[in-house]
Amino acid sequence: MEIKPGYRLEGDDLSCIRDDRVLFEELAFELVPGQVLLLEGKNGSGKTSLLRILCGFREPDTGQVYWCGDAINDSQYYADMAYVGHLDGVKKELTVLENLKVSLALGRPGQYSIQQALNKVHLVNYEDVLVQALSAGQKRRLSLARLLITQNIVWILDEPFTSLDKQGIMLIESLMSEHCAKGGMIVLTSHHDIDLHGVDVQRINLP
Amino acid sequence: MSLSRAFFAIIRRDLVLALRRRSEVANPLLFFVLVITLFPLGIGAQPKLLQAIAPGIIWVSALLAAMLSLDSLFRSDFDDGSLEQILLSPHPASVLILGKIIAHWLVTGLPLLIVAPLLAVFLGMPTHSLGILLLTLLLGTPVLSLIGAIGVALTVGLRRGGMILSLLVLPLYVPVLIFASNAVEMASSGLPVSAQINILISILFMALVLAPWPTAAALKMSIN
Numbered sequence: 028m029e030i031k032p033g034y035r036l037e038g039d040d041l042s043c044i045r046d047d048r049v050l051f052e053e054l055a056f057e058l059v060p061g062q063v064l065l066l067e068g069k070n071g072s073g074k075t076s077l078l079r080i081l082c083g084f085r086e087p088d089t090g091q092v093y094w095c096g097d098a099i100n101d102s103q104y105y106a107d108m109a110y111v112g113h114l115d116g117v118k119k120e121l122t123v124l125e126n127l128k129v130s131l132a133l134g135r136p137g138q139y140s141i142q143q144a145l146n147k148v149h150l151v152n153y154e155d156v157l158v159q160a161l162s163a164g165q166k167r168r169l170s171l172a173r174l175l176i177t178q179n180i181v182w183i184l185d186e187p188f189t190s191l192d193k194q195g196i197m198l199i200e201s202l203m204s205e206h207c208a209k210g211g212m213i214v215l216t217s218h219h220d221i222d223l224h225g226v227d228v229q230r231i232n233l234p
Numbered sequence: 235m236s237l238s239r240a241f242f243a244i245i246r247r248d249l250v251l252a253l254r255r256r257s258e259v260a261n262p263l264l265f266f267v268l269v270i271t272l273f274p275l276g277i278g279a280q281p282k283l284l285q286a287i288a289p290g291i292i293w294v295s296a297l298l299a300a301m302l303s304l305d306s307l308f309r310s311d312f313d314d315g316s317l318e319q320i321l322l323s324p325h326p327a328s329v330l331i332l333g334k335i336i337a338h339w340l341v342t343g344l345p346l347l348i349v350a351p352l353l354a355v356f357l358g359m360p361t362h363s364l365g366i367l368l369l370t371l372l373l374g375t376p377v378l379s380l381i382g383a384i385g386v387a388l389t390v391g392l393r394r395g396g397m398i399l400s401l402l403v404l405p406l407y408v409p410v411l412i413f414a415s416n417a418v419e420m421a422s423s424g425l426p427v428s429a430q431i432n433i434l435i436s437i438l439f440m441a442l443v444l445a446p447w448p449t450a451a452a453l454k455m456s457i458n
Contacts, residue, residue, distance in 0.1 A: 082322065085458050106324035114315025120254040121247070132243030133323040133330070173319075 033095070034060055034107070034180055036081075036212060040090035043076045050076055051233050052089070060180070060210035063203070063226055065217065068233030074216040075113070077233070078185050081214055082110050106135065109179040113186055115170040119159035123150060123169055126158060127176060134177035144175040147202065163190040171199060174206075182206060184215040240325045241333045248337035251310075262303035263345045269295040270353045281358050288357035289367070289418035296346055296371065297407050300378035301400060303342040307334065307383060308390045308453065318457055327450035335383045335446065343375035359422060366421035366431075370414035373434040380445035381406045387452035410437060 035057065042052035050073030058064050066074045079085040081092055083099055094104035117126045127141045145151050148168040158166060167190055174182055182203075188196050200222055203213055207226045215221075221228070252259050273291050277284055311317040311334075320334075321327050350371055351364050359367070385403035389395030417430035 079458075082318075084318070084321075084454070103324075105322060108322070110318065110322055112315055112318060114313075114318070116315035116319040118247070118251060118310075118314065118316060120251055125247070125250065129243050129247050130319065132240045133320065133325065135324070 034210075034212070035093075035095055036181055036214075037093040037096075038081070038090065039093065041077070041080065041087045041092070042089045043073055043080065043085075044088045045073075045076065054090075054231070056229065056231060058181075058212050058214065058229070060212060061207050061227060062212055063207060063221075063223060063228045064212075064214045065221065065228055065230050066215070066233065067230055072233040074233060075185055078110075078112075078183055078214065078216060081183055082108070104181075107179055108181040108183060109134070109174050109177060110183045111170050111174065111185065111187060113189065115166050116173075117158050117166060117170055120157065122155050122157055123161070124154040126169065127172060130173045131176050134179070137176050137178040139175045141176055144172040147175060148172045148198065164192055164195055167191055168195060168198075171202070175202070180211055182211065182213045182215075184213065186216055186218065188217055188219045237325050237329060240323065241329055244320070244330050244333035245337045245340075248334055249340065252337070252341040258306050259341050259345075262299040262342050263349065265302055266295050266299040266346055267349060267353065269298065270357070274357065285358040285360075285422075288354060288359045289363075289415040289422065291357065292350060292354060292367065293370075293374075293411055293415040293418070296350075296375060297378065297404075297411055299346060300342065300375065300382060300407075301403065303338070304379075304382040304386050304399065304403070305396065306342075307338050307379075307386050309386075312390045312456070317453060321450070321454060321457065327453070328446040331383070331387075331450045331453065332442075332446040335379050335449070338383075339376050339379040343379055346375060347371050359418075362424070363418055363421040366427055367418045369431065370417050370434060373431070373438050374410045374414045377410050377434075377438050377441045378407060380441040383449045384445055384452060387449045387456060389456075390453070391456035391458075410434070413437075 037057045039055055041054040043050040056064060066077060068074050076085065080087045092099050094102040124141065127144070131141065139147065145154065148171060150165065150168060150172065153161070158169065161169065171187065187199055191199065196219065204223050204226055206213065270291060274284055308317060311320065320330050323330060347368060350367060354364055354367055382403050385399050388402065389399045392398065413430045413433050417427040420427045420430070
């Protein structure tokens with residue numbers, strides 16, 4: 028399933044003020060299909076705040092985020108985006124399969140079935156295991172599997188590599204490259220150096 | 235993408251979750267039963283008095299049990315990030331939240347209906363008013379869940395929201411308490427109660443239509 032070109036995520040004159048402290052101001056970017064936007068900066072520089080603005084959880088203090096030219100709240104944006112934050116967003120009392128079924132019902136079916144997605148994130152045979160019995164890395168892979176089973180264009184990832192081992196990191200990087208090759212877009216924060224071959228990576232360095 | 239599928243998926247999810255953490259569910263019910271059984275012990279051997287205040291006792295206990303159960307409505311979803319995912323869904327958040335409130339009522343409100351007749355007999359209420367008691371509980375307890383949801387949504391982001399929650403929500407429960415306990419009292423003395431029942435029905439429908447929307451808006455503020 029190829030994503031049609033013409034999608035565009037823009038931020039214009041964004042600023043964020045928290046407790047009288049200016050985290051960033053006059054921030055602008057434009058993201059087109061196939062691109063990755065990597066947010067860098069030290070702890071407390073406003074990376075997560077910017078991601079939450081891009082999710083619509085937080086209003087920017089000035090400026091606006093646009094999806095295909097329309098403000099995100101007036102557009103189809105929420106049908107086209109998926110977010111994995113630093114909280115996993117999975118219920119620990121439900122099994123792996125039950126969690127993914129709920130995620131699927133909340134969105135639109137995407138390119139992979141639940142089985143295929145579990146295969147991709149190496150969680151086959153864990154379908155009926157309660158999430159509380161999974162390790163932190165497995166939980167992370169499960170929450171990333173959500174990106175694969177629903178139809179979406181923009182991935183917004185807050186520190187996606189936290190608690191993943193080397194193989195896990197390589198796995199997620201390959202999924203990200205694949206998503207971009209299909210015309211998807213990714214916005215992420217990461218302390219790790221990301222290694223995406225042939226993908227156009229824009230960097231924003233928050234002071 | 236179907237809204238009804240998402241709506242029922244949320245209800246099913248919350249019911250399965252309730253089944254797997256039974257103590258959270260049993261807590262308000264146990265509280266309801268305990269408070270009501272303590273009244274005869276406190277008042278002593280005065281069956282007439284007990285019978286007269288029975289509707290009030292049952293309804294005040296139901297109100298407090300509902301208050302006690304409210305925190306579990308959004309707390310765990312808020313803590314583990316599921317709430318963010320629900321609010322990011324392309325479906326209207328208010329409908330999904332209504333699903334959560336309905337599941338919450340099925341788990342915490344409906345059990346009160348099942349034990350209430352037993353407790354009413356225990357307090358010496360005349361049997362011909364049991365039907366009206368059940369009817370008021372059936373109409374009133376969903377309103378408690380719906381109105382309570384707005385209060386929890388506003389306070390779920392606060393570390394210690396319990397106190398503010400009761401101050402916010404209890405005054406809004408008062409109309410339900412007045413009309414419901416009055417209806418049961420009238421029914422006990424054999425008077426018609428259609429006016430009170432009609433008012434309760436209209437309160438229920440108003441809450442059903444108007445409560446999910448501010449709840450969703452308040453949740454969006456809370457996860458900010």
